[in-house]
Amino acid sequence: MWRPFGLGIIILVMLLGCGGDVVYISNLPNHFPQPTIPPDNKLTRQRVELGKKMFFDKSLSLDSTIACVSCHHPDKAFTDGLALSPGIHGRKGKRNTPSIMNAALVPLINKDGGVKKLDLQALVPIEDENEMGISILHLSQRLAQDPVYVKQSREAYGMPPSAYVITRALASFVRTLYSSNSRYDHFIQGDSTALTSREKMGKALFESDRLNCTSCHGGIQFTNHAFENNGLYTSYVDLGRALITLDSADRGKFRVPSLRNVGITAPYMHDGSLANLEEVINHYEDTGISPKKGQSKKIEAFSLSSEEKESLIAFLSALTDEQFIN
Amino acid sequence: MKKHIFFFCGILLAGIPFSSCKKESSEPAKAKISFEFDFNVAGDELKLGQAYQINGTTVSFDAVNFYMGGIQLTQENGQVIDLSDQYLLGGIGNTATLNSDLDVSDINSMKFFVGVDPVTNAQEEIDFTSRPPTDPLGIQDPSMHWSWSTGYKFLRVDGDVDLDGDGILETGVAYHLGSDAMLKQFDLTNPIELRSGDNDLIISFDLTKFFTGVDLKAELDTHTGNNLPLAERLRDNLAIAIEVYRN
Numbered sequence: 290m291w292r293p294f295g296l297g298i299i300i301l302v303m304l305l306g307c308g309g310d311v312v313y314i315s316n317l318p319n320h321f322p323q324p325t326i327p328p329d330n331k332l333t334r335q336r337v338e339l340g341k342k343m344f345f346d347k348s349l350s351l352d353s354t355i356a357c358v359s360c361h362h363p364d365k366a367f368t369d370g371l372a373l374s375p376g377i378h379g380r381k382g383k384r385n386t387p388s389i390m391n392a393a394l395v396p397l398i399n400k401d402g403g404v405k406k407l408d409l410q411a412l413v414p415i416e417d418e419n420e421m422g423i424s425i426l427h428l429s430q431r432l433a434q435d436p437v438y439v440k441q442s443r444e445a446y447g448m449p450p451s452a453y454v455i456t457r458a459l460a461s462f463v464r465t466l467y468s469s470n471s472r473y474d475h476f477i478q479g480d481s482t483a484l485t486s487r488e489k490m491g492k493a494l495f496e497s498d499r500l501n502c503t504s505c506h507g508g509i510q511f512t513n514h515a516f517e518n519n520g521l522y523t524s525y526v527d528l529g530r531a532l533i534t535l536d537s538a539d540r541g542k543f544r545v546p547s548l549r550n551v552g553i554t555a556p557y558m559h560d561g562s563l564a565n566l567e568e569v570i571n572h573y574e575d576t577g578i579s580p581k582k583g584q585s586k587k588i589e590a591f592s593l594s595s596e597e598k599e600s601l602i603a604f605l606s607a608l609t610d611e612q613f614i615n
Numbered sequence: 616m617k618k619h620i621f622f623f624c625g626i627l628l629a630g631i632p633f634s635s636c637k638k639e640s641s642e643p644a645k646a647k648i649s650f651e652f653d654f655n656v657a658g659d660e661l662k663l664g665q666a667y668q669i670n671g672t673t674v675s676f677d678a679v680n681f682y683m684g685g686i687q688l689t690q691e692n693g694q695v696i697d698l699s700d701q702y703l704l705g706g707i708g709n710t711a712t713l714n715s716d717l718d719v720s721d722i723n724s725m726k727f728f729v730g731v732d733p734v735t736n737a738q739e740e741i742d743f744t745s746r747p748p749t750d751p752l753g754i755q756d757p758s759m760h761w762s763w764s765t766g767y768k769f770l771r772v773d774g775d776v777d778l779d780g781d782g783i784l785e786t787g788v789a790y791h792l793g794s795d796a797m798l799k800q801f802d803l804t805n806p807i808e809l810r811s812g813d814n815d816l817i818i819s820f821d822l823t824k825f826f827t828g829v830d831l832k833a834e835l836d837t838h839t840g841n842n843l844p845l846a847e848r849l850r851d852n853l854a855i856a857i858e859v860y861r862n
Contacts, residue, residue, distance in 0.1 A: 403764040412762035426756050452744040452754050532840030533764050535796055
């Protein structure tokens with residue numbers, strides 16, 4: 290059984306509100322931002338529970354073989370360890386499954402930022418023929434036949450299952466997947482023993498002008514949420530941000546991902562092409578020294594000793610929120 | 616009968632705003648306009664699933680739709696019939712009735728666009744999931760929303776082609792235009808006579824013209840961003856593929 294709620298990812302405080310119990314994400318440390326909740330989809334216990342049920346339910350896919358959780362495993366910070374994830378009929382997706390921890394804080398969803406609000410994100414996997422492959426109309430009709438879904442849906446949104454209910458409920462559940470409890474978080478809150486000396490060395494490297502990682506992966510989420518070309522390829526099969534903006538200057542730009550939990554979300558990059566953190570660091574080292582066309586100027590030329598690499602990897606691994614993976 | 620029009624549960628455009636019409640004692644004759652979509656392949660009525668020859672390729676279609684909005688008709692007498700807050704979903708045999716009393720005066724020009732205006736397309740507050748099923752901008756089957764790029768498909772043409780010439784249409788093709796840059800404006804100035812009583816305006820969409828210069832054996836799909844040059848050519852072809860005339 291998956292038990293993301295039993296794991297203490299978040300503590301929910303419930304207050305009685307009209308249309309359901311309004312829940313707040315309360316154990317966020319001071320240094321962590323509160324997510325913005327859209328006015329038409331206030332977080333209520335009923336909505337989160339309905340979304341959670343859907344997240345784990347394979348009947349949300351055409352042939353009832355794939356659930357959201359098939360690709361987003363709680364014990365891997367909601368990733369699946371594969372370069373590309375299989376969807377229905379064993380079809381392969383086109384991008385690497387990202388963590389969805391803290392997705393509530395992401396302004397433009399997906400690696401190309403194509404989805405403008407989390408409340409519409411669930412349509413992507415549900416309708417993608419390589420993922421769950423079912424039209425949202427068909428799925429609404431299917432869930433409307435299930436008395437339990439009908440009851441829960443009415444309690445949560447005052448209407449039977451519909452595209453609106455499905456997308457909003459799933460977004461409500463995703464909004465509760467907060468990760469703010471890594472050793473790094475303890476360290477910046479004042480516990481100087483939370484990081485080992487090696488990890489502290491790695492932190493200094495990561496934050497140094499020499500490596501310049503924080504020009505993109507800066508701040509408490511380790512991302513500026515910008516779209517950047519980090520020099521993975523000279524010519525990109527997946528055009529990334531340009532698919533959305535139609536601007537050829539955006540080819541090969543992907544949203545800078547958060548590095549929280551990065552120690553448990555291998556493989557890396559939009560296509561899962563880098564197997565481990567060492568390969569990632571080697572990539573930045575190589576492409577910094579011989580930059581590719583279109584690559585961001587923020588990527589510096591540097592070279593690291595093997596000890597420095599180990600320290601950097603140690604630091605990145607200290608960004609894992611141990612609380613929910615156990 | 617040259618053109619079959621299938622009447623299908625029309626989208627009712629209720630009472631258009633109409634500023635300068637004062638009731639007169641002797642009621643003059645009034646006109647009413649309906650829009651009818653005539654989707655065709657070089658003049659032959661389009662039937663889904665039927666094989667056609669276009670640019671030397673055998674092709675059949677399983678979804679052909681587009682949005683039409685921003686409609687403004689200017690009459691000879693200077694009256695502007697402003698329907699710009701309404702959307703029509705163009706589809707095989709779709710009709711929409713404009714249920715209002717119009718002065719009998721010929722239409723001198725007609726403006727509209729194929730697509731969805733940038734504000735509506737942005738889906739910021741209201742989006743396709745929050746619209747009622749009767750709204751053409753609500754969720755459609757086949758779908759007219761994009762999931763991976765929040766917004767509408769302005770136009771979709773999906774089908775299958777026969778690549779190896781064995782008579783079997785084995786390869787799927789999909790041409791989906793969307794994003795603000797794909798909005799296609801029309802400003803037609805061919806006069807259209809408006810008589811008293813019912814007037815059927817035919818919006819004709821010819822797929823052979825839509826695919827002018829497109830090799831259906833090689834150019835198998837565009838979802839706009841993944842093949843922008845093809846999307847732009849198809850958008851530009853709309854200028855010759857769509858015609859509006861009186862029945």
